Amino acid sequence: MFLAHIAVVFGALYSVYAFPSSVQKRAVDFFNPVTTGGSMLDNAGSGGGEPLNVIISGLSSPAVLTDDGIINYAKAIRFSTECLGQHLGDPQSANLGDGNGPVNQTVELREDFGDPNLGTCLESLIGGNHFRIFRQNGPTANSGALFLAVSKEEDLSQQHTIVPDGYNIGRNELVNNALGTTSFGGVSYTTVAKNITGLLAPGSTGVNHGIATDGITTLLVVTIN
Ligand SMILES: *[C@@H]1O[C@H](CO)[C@@H](O)[C@H](O)[C@H]1NC(C)=O
Numbered sequence: 001m002f003l004a005h006i007a008v009v010f011g012a013l014y015s016v017y018a019f020p021s022s023v024q025k026r027a028v029d030f031f032n033p034v035t036t037g038g039s040m041l042d043n044a045g046s047g048g049g050e051p052l053n054v055i056i057s058g059l060s061s062p063a064v065l066t067d068d069g070i071i072n073y074a075k076a077i078r079f080s081t082e083c084l085g086q087h088l089g090d091p092q093s094a095n096l097g098d099g100n101g102p103v104n105q106t107v108e109l110r111e112d113f114g115d116p117n118l119g120t121c122l123e124s125l126i127g128g129n130h131f132r133i134f135r136q137n138g139p140t141a142n143s144g145a146l147f148l149a150v151s152k153e154e155d156l157s158q159q160h161t162i163v164p165d166g167y168n169i170g171r172n173e174l175v176n177n178a179l180g181t182t183s184f185g186g187v188s189y190t191t192v193a194k195n196i197t198g199l200l201a202p203g204s205t206g207v208n209h210g211i212a213t214d215g216i217t218t219l220l221v222v223t224i225n
């Protein structure tokens with residue numbers, strides 16, 4: 001009887017330590033949004049969504065996962081904030097299943113064509129790669145991971161629609177720019193990638209503009225050297 005009570009007490013303590021308070025940041029790559037009522041497609045406001053096809057792991061260096069940190073990293077991999085702060089199109093939202101419900105993108109970054117200040121204006125005119133960022137930091141799934149909706153766009157004359165196969169192409173280009181050692185603003189990064197299937201369904205169901213994808217999400221772990 002006494003031993004049984006001890007077991008119950010230890011069991012309770014174990015649960016407390018094994019499943020710590022939900023507000024604490026958890027040391028994981030990310031939590032699958034789908035298992036807790038979220039989605040791996042954002043809401044583009046058109047009835048469809050863009051695939052969240054790149055995840056920057058919660059196990060990355062913490063400084064990379066802040067607003068300033070991700071903008072510096074984006075510059076290191078040849079993206080920059082939008083052309084002179086000008087914003088084309090409405091923000092999109094995503095539900096990352098973390099208890100925050102749908103949340104607007106924190107920032108949208110565009111390919112800078114080698115010039116972090118003016119290059120994004122070029123992207124707005126001639127098209128190119130861009131991404132939106134959503135942070136998984138709600139009370140029930142606080143990984144700190146950043147979920148990116150990456151796509152390659154047509155030029156402005158095409159109203160910024162996505163090029164054919166633009167989600168897969170955008171993801172692959174971003175990952176290729178990111179892999180290995182990169183640097184910007186005196187910060188040097190090492191990035192490793194791993195492809196994950198089973199988060200996004202391959203095909204075009206629910207996807208904005210009906211553009212099919214291969215269903216791959218690439219997980220990046222970014223470490224400051
Ligand atoms: C996102 O931003 C738009 C425009 O600022 C706003 O109307 C909308 O309510 C926001 N959505 C969410 C989910 O916060």
Ligand SMILES: *[C@@H]1O[C@H](CO)[C@@H](O)[C@H](O)[C@H]1NC(C)=O
Nearest residue numbers: 172175193194195214216218
């Ligand atoms: C992930 O998949 C894409 C598309 O098939 C491929 O081009 C890329 O090399 C893969 N990356 C890794 C790290 O396996």
